[in-house]
Amino acid sequence: MQKVPSETLPINRKERLIIPYLELPLRDPEERICDFDDIHIPLTPEEAQREASRCIHCPDPAPCMQACPVNNDIPSAMWLIEQGRFLEAAALYRETSSMPEICSRVCPHEVLCQGGCVRSAYDGPVQTGMLERFVTDYERRVKGGLVEVPVGEPTGHKVAVVGAGPAGLSCAEQLRQRGHDVTIFDAKPAPGGLLVYGIPNFKLPKDVVFARVDDLKHAGVKFVFNTKIGVDKTIDDLFNEGFDAVFIGVGANVDAPMKVEGNDLNGVYPATEFLVRANVPPEIWPQEYQGKGKLEVEGKKVIVVGGGDTAADCLRTSVRLKAAEVTCVYRRSEAEMPGGEKDRTWAKEEGARYMFLTQPVKFIGDEEGNLKAVECVKMKLGEPDESGRRRPIPIEGSNFIMEADIVVLAIGYWPDETIGKTTPGLKTYNWGLIVTDPETGETTRPGVYAGGDAATGPDLVVTAVAAGRRAAAAIHDYLLRLDKEEGKSEQPAP
Numbered sequence: 001m002q003k004v005p006s007e008t009l010p011i012n013r014k015e016r017l018i019i020p021y022l023e024l025p026l027r028d029p030e031e032r033i034c035d036f037d038d039i040h041i042p043l044t045p046e047e048a049q050r051e052a053s054r055c056i057h058c059p060d061p062a063p064c065m066q067a068c069p070v071n072n073d074i075p076s077a078m079w080l081i082e083q084g085r086f087l088e089a090a091a092l093y094r095e096t097s098s099m100p101e102i103c104s105r106v107c108p109h110e111v112l113c114q115g116g117c118v119r120s121a122y123d124g125p126v127q128t129g130m131l132e133r134f135v136t137d138y139e140r141r142v143k144g145g146l147v148e149v150p151v152g153e154p155t156g157h158k159v160a161v162v163g164a165g166p167a168g169l170s171c172a173e174q175l176r177q178r179g180h181d182v183t184i185f186d187a188k189p190a191p192g193g194l195l196v197y198g199i200p201n202f203k204l205p206k207d208v209v210f211a212r213v214d215d216l217k218h219a220g221v222k223f224v225f226n227t228k229i230g231v232d233k234t235i236d237d238l239f240n241e242g243f244d245a246v247f248i249g250v251g252a253n254v255d256a257p258m259k260v261e262g263n264d265l266n267g268v269y270p271a272t273e274f275l276v277r278a279n280v281p282p283e284i285w286p287q288e289y290q291g292k293g294k295l296e297v298e299g300k301k302v303i304v305v306g307g308g309d310t311a312a313d314c315l316r317t318s319v320r321l322k323a324a325e326v327t328c329v330y331r332r333s334e335a336e337m338p339g340g341e342k343d344r345t346w347a348k349e350e351g352a353r354y355m356f357l358t359q360p361v362k363f364i365g366d367e368e369g370n371l372k373a374v375e376c377v378k379m380k381l382g383e384p385d386e387s388g389r390r391r392p393i394p395i396e397g398s399n400f401i402m403e404a405d406i407v408v409l410a411i412g413y414w415p416d417e418t419i420g421k422t423t424p425g426l427k428t429y430n431w432g433l434i435v436t437d438p439e440t441g442e443t444t445r446p447g448v449y450a451g452g453d454a455a456t457g458p459d460l461v462v463t464a465v466a467a468g469r470r471a472a473a474a475i476h477d478y479l480l481r482l483d484k485e486e487g488k489s490e491q492p493a494p
């Protein structure tokens with residue numbers, strides 16, 4: 001339900017329709033490839049107010065709101081922003097989203113809220129993503145860096161959250177709001193999951209993630225790092241330590257391998273290693289990369305294999321590391337590419353080259369085991385496969401060689417089987433994804449909930465946020481049921 005009824009609009013719909021579309025201000029490609037800073041130029045308050053006034057306030061429920069996986073009340077936020085009531089708009093976003101400052105930066109808005117905007121079909125959608133970002137950045141500035149998370153009356157229940165990515169952090173925020181004592185365990189030395197150990201700074205500055213984590217710490221959420229559940233301790237150990245429920249938000253972080261000759265040559269990297277060693281400060285690198293040093297990319301020829309957002313991030317990272325040539329090799333055509341068009345456009349603007357219908361078949365090394373070239377084959381498209389996309393078929397005799405010093409494999413992610421294998425009663429599917437009720441995150445093991453990429457496979461930040469929040473509500477209900485069974489009085493809802 002929208003908070004603001006459309007009858008209370010400060011100006012009428014006709015006046016709104018003549019306000020022109022705001023082309024998002026971006027830094028010049030020549031300038032932005034020289035650093036890892038954000039490519040967007042922040043909106044001014046006047047620009048934000050004018051852009052928000054373009055919202056024509058569709059009847060409730062508005063399509064933008066329905067297209068948003070956390071159902072942000074976007075029309076009401078637009079109504080507040082156009083009047084300059086930025087803090088109220090930020091507070092409204094925080095009612096439905098646990099990390100609006102992050103989703104506003106990384107969501108594929110063109111297929112979610114902005115894709116739903118009726119103005120898309122005419123002069124262009126209201127730039128709701130940039131406006132969400134504007135008000136949440138404004139809020140943090142005004143509040144001196146800390147955004148208070150409301151904390152519920154203590155319930156006496158302890159909940160363990162496994163994984164400090166968007167699913168785990170959002171679940172923790174919601175559990176804390178309901179008064180539970182929350183501890184997050186993560187295998188890595190720092191929080192954020194792929195927000196820190198995947199998505200590069202030029203899309204999502206790490207400070208933005210760490211600021212949100214600090215909000216949670218301030219609200220009393222505890223963090224235990226360098227602890228891999230299933231290895232250092234099990235889910236059963238957590239229950240034995242006194243936790244009453246567990247949320248698993250461990251993502252799907254295992255790089256899919258490419259089974260071609262030469263994939264073990266020096267210079268062939270999985271996307272995760274490439275992005276961590278290029279984008280993450282060494283002091284928070286996971287143990288497996290400690291001592292390896294920053295990647296040397298300057299002057300080298302880089303080939304990125306894959307067609308998703310990860311591939312675009314690796315291309316744009318390579319450009320910023322001053323590679324001599326940066327080429328994306330993808331086995332289908334541009335129309336079948338899974339990655340967002342926005343990221344691809346920016347990669348092209350920044351100098352990355354795309355080769356479609358091309359598949360590597362062999363990585364070729366020198367006598368010392370260093371990559372020097374890639375043998376590729378040209379592809380054509382056949383009938384659709386089980387994914388619905390047309391199947392790529394190699395064209396016989398079309399093989400050719402491309403020189404390369406570095407290959408980055410960005411061909412997808414698999415789940416990690418560790419937790420499934422060490423947790424009795426926890427059902428998994430597809431090599432380790434956790435079976436859940438999608439509405440509640442409930443697993444086959446009582447008291448254990450899961451969500452985000454660990455349950456769905458690789459998806460989006462906002463869907464992980466939504467899953468973490470849904471699971472927190474279900475965990476709260478479960479704990480209330482436990483209290484009832486044990487004869488304790490019910491805790492008040494937040």
Ligand SMILES: Cc1cc2nc3c(=O)[nH]c(=O)nc-3n(C[C@H](O)[C@H](O)[C@H](O)COP(=O)(O)OP(=O)(O)OC[C@H]3O[C@@H](n4cnc5c(N)ncnc54)[C@H](O)[C@@H]3O)c2cc1C
Nearest residue numbers: 163165166167187193194229250251452453459460461464
């Ligand atoms: C390079 C890249 C770019 C992306 N770009 C975008 C984008 O622009 N927009 C978008 O919406 N999405 C993007 N995504 C997808 C998005 O990042 C994920 O869908 C999202 O982070 C999933 O959240 P999660 O919390 O489920 O898992 P994750 O973010 O993967 O977090 C899981 C956490 O669990 C920890 N963990 C794993 N196993 C254990 C264990 N056994 N014990 C303890 N801790 C454990 C990990 O260390 C990690 O911190 C991108 C992904 C990648 C790889």
